[in-house]
Amino acid sequence: MMTLDLSFYLFAIPAVLFAGMSKGGFGSAAAFAATPFLALILTPGQAVGLMLPLLMVMDVTAVKVFWRKWDLHVAGVLILGAIPGIVIGALLYGIADPSVFKLLIGIVAVGFVLWQLAKARRWIKPPKAELGTGAGLFWGAVTGFTSFISHAGGPPAAVYMLSKRMDKTTYQASSVLTFWAVNLMKVVPYGFVGIFSKETLIADLTLIPAAVVGVLCGAWMHHKVPERLFFGLAYVFLVLTGTKLIWEALAG
Secondary structure (H helix, E strand, O other): OOOOOHHHHHHHHHHHHHHHHHHHHOOOOOHHHHHHHHOOOOOHHHHHHHHHHHHHHHHHHHHHHOOOOOOHHHHHHHHHHHHHHHHHHHHHHHHOOHHHHHHHHHHHHHHHHHHHHHHHOOOOOOOOOOOOHHHHHHHHHHHHHHHHHHOOOHHHHHHHHHOOOOOHHHHHHHHHHHHHHHHHHHHHHHHHOOOOOHHHHHHHHHHHHHHHHHHHHHHHHOOOOOHHHHHHHHHHHHHHHHHHHHHHHHHO
């Protein structure tokens, strides 16, 4: 059972503020860092269940900003592909020990940093040719699965979208539409497997102001704080929390 006491809010408020800042000013790439941070004090289910409604609140603004600027075919392929990934995530959650999800969240956190490092070093390059619909459905399924377990579907979705060589606005708009839809699709399975609870929903209501303030701060920081500094701190944070979660899961 989740207790909404001072120690909870000392973790939850910074986590939600950080997610909002990422969504509001830095392309939302590091917003999922809130989930592994919360998983240090909550069960994996509580962590993802708490963050989903807040991420959806943050997404509403982004959808309005990028309305109809997306590539509907690209987003549609990823959304369709995400369905089986979400189903697999729900089935795994129903049968797996909570430590398995803690391990997966930790692996995704560290893996995300390694992915970004590999891109920066040009060890990973966009495919030379556009990926077809079949590949898009596959990467959509991976997106749905990683998004279900830790709200971290960005990298697998990027593999498909980067192959399309879209301009920056179309890419961002397609990403926004994809994850707006994926987050909506996760609501029913999250409820079905018991991820949502009375406590997580009450906590969400109290944390909405932090989500809004985080988005506004992110918009301000976009022009004031170097992107490299923001993401550098986020990556250090993700490695530390991800490693701790992996250690705890294996030790348990």
